[in-house]
Amino acid sequence: MNLSYRIYHVFVRNLISYKRFVLTTFLVSLIEPLFYLITFGIGMGAYMGLFGGKPYLNFLVPGVLVSSVMMSSSFECMYGTFVKMVHERLYDSLIATPVSAEDAIAGDIAWGAFRGLISGTLMMLVAMIMGVLPASPYRVALVLALLILVGGLFASLGMIVTSYAPNFDFFNYYSELVITPMLFFSGVFFPLDRFPEWMKGFAQVLPLTHAVKISRAVFSGEFQPGLWLSILYVFALGTVAFMVAVRRMKKRLVK
């Protein structure tokens, strides 16, 4: 794999172009998760009673946080990358310079993860204003690290989808058949314990389940014994997805 420090140059290119969309994307990244927090957290939470001794909102925030990262990072590396690749032919010009195809793709995955981090951070600020805080200040740094990890994972997965995508419509399959179900099967909105066994098993395959578990642990400060398995799973899947994404995309870019 022909990677170099030029990943950073590609990242900076995205950052420069981003300054023109920054406000609109801030709004978009905020509105959807905010809608979840208000409707589910406050609206539904009023009927839910306490979850582990705390209001429902405290249960909800860690999950919604990682799922907003999932959304932003996935979509950035799907729609964003597809436009750059097919409509703007940006990669063609990039790889004619000392930037390799691998640098360009890794730079875009890093960018996708960064977009996720921004969404997640904005969400966290809103949650903090609503009174939901990680157990201690240093945990905020842990949350941010987790957001980057989750962002990298879903950016890579989105990139794999893009490597197969003949057109925009293709992304609907992934977002409707994978992303949306994941949102409901990963314990974001309710605990998984009352699922039938087969559903629990299915949930364990979903990367978001593990991301939610880790996020909840970081917020509450209660680290269950099985947690390191979740961390390992997210790491391992992220690494594999990154390698596959770079390889697949290179095949698409270099002919």
Add this chain to the structure above:
Amino acid sequence: MPTIITARDLTKNYGDLVAVKGISFAIEEGECFGFLGPNGAGKTTTVKMIHCVSPMTSGTLLVDGMPASIDNRKVKALCGVIPQEINLDIDLTVRENLMVFARFFDIPRAEARTRIAELLKFVELEAKRDCKIDQLSTGMKRRLLVARALLNKPRFIIADEPTTGLDPQARHLIWQRLRQLKAQGSTLILTTQYMEEAQQLCDRIVVMFEGKILKEGLPSRLIEEEIGREVVEIRAPASEDERLIAELGSLSCGHERVGDTLFFYCRDGHGIILKLAELDLPNTVHRPATLEDVFLKLTGRSLIE
């Protein structure tokens, strides 16, 4: 002049399609070398292999003594590419486009700034430096591509059909700039399907067709060797061929029927012209031979001797 690029038996397959079929050529430092051919001849594929964005299937390709293998960053750093498709970064302004590209080549920031100012002047886009790309005309975009290709002070410049889709003014401006670069000692590699462009710019050309090199040489020499100096076109139905060839064949060095026209190629057209006056044919054109004639002869139909 030392050789900068050497290709031997260069071959490229895309799946079952053989795009380039074992071609060999050598490009010298400081010359303008043209790949002339119709769409699908393999010109773009060939230059993509030279600047290391497309892996070759077999053969050898050396650029400045280095193998031009895929992703050879050293080769890519030597080269400036004016691409066939306008692939400017439409999310950025004119100046940002160049700044970002300078980073890709690791040009220090201060140096990049002066270089960009010079280049914007060179391509007459100073006034547009803060414009978005969609505010530029096609001609301006093409000029910006020229500036972008020069950022890294390339040892050689690849211009892949650099004037496609331009009006005459814009085209001539690009040609002037390319000639200026050549005068300053740059090596130029041009692909084109426009004969005029090849004649205007190239010292040497190869005519490519269906992945092979059909002919190589100086444009003027190729015309003389293949066609002669002059061409007489007679628009007449094919049924007249026999009679006309009997009358005019001995005065020319070759003839060809293409569609509604019978072409006579000759060193000196006077004999034919006099004869034509005698025959009183209404629809005739007498003109100097061009590269286009060479091209059509080589890629289209062969002479009927």
